[in-house]
Amino acid sequence: MTKFDWPETDSAPDVRRRLTWRQMVANPGKTVRRSLRALRHAVLPERQIFFRIRSEIDYVTLTPVRQLALYGGVLAVVGWMAFSTFHVLALDWMVERRAQSAKDAWGAFARVDSERGELVAQRDRLNRKIQDLEVTLAVVQVSQEKLLERVANRTDEGIAEATRLLGMTGIDVDTLIEAAERREKQDDLTLA
Numbered sequence: 590m591t592k593f594d595w596p597e598t599d600s601a602p603d604v605r606r607r608l609t610w611r612q613m614v615a616n617p618g619k620t621v622r623r624s625l626r627a628l629r630h631a632v633l634p635e636r637q638i639f640f641r642i643r644s645e646i647d648y649v650t651l652t653p654v655r656q657l658a659l660y661g662g663v664l665a666v667v668g669w670m671a672f673s674t675f676h677v678l679a680l681d682w683m684v685e686r687r688a689q690s691a692k693d694a695w696g697a698f699a700r701v702d703s704e705r706g707e708l709v710a711q712r713d714r715l716n717r718k719i720q721d722l723e724v725t726l727a728v729v730q731v732s733q734e735k736l737l738e739r740v741a742n743r744t745d746e747g748i749a750e751a752t753r754l755l756g757m758t759g760i761d762v763d764t765l766i767e768a769a770e771r772r773e774k775q776d777d778l779t780l781a
Contacts, residue, residue: 629653 633653640647651659 629657633657 630653633656635653636651636656637648638651640649
């Protein structure tokens, strides 16, 4: 007896004889098919479902192939239900996230818009201050020019009066002007 043969005293009535090693090597496709068939019959044996309709008894035979088709169909329906449930939940979550993102974007837009309004108001205030300063500067420049004209007029009038008076006394006017300029320079040096 080889190690691939069933013993003769096996209790199962329809046990088929296993192939020898040489037979398996000689025809591997047949061996695989036989192994798969044996596995299929072991996991999914042929079944019969009996039911009574009035006084008659009928039955339906479920072969392993039909059982596989039935299990495959049930698995497909359950898989489709799981996928659909997940898909609906994921879509709901994505819609909620998009709504939150849109709400956040509108909030950010409102903040930026209000900040822009504040900046425009601040710019307008600064422009008004600049205009006020320009007007003040123009007034100061005009006042300064008028003051310089008055001082120049007074100085010219003073020099003319001093020249007239000094001319009567006989003192040289150029010498007096040079002395006054030296005195101004010394005053400027002492102040610095």
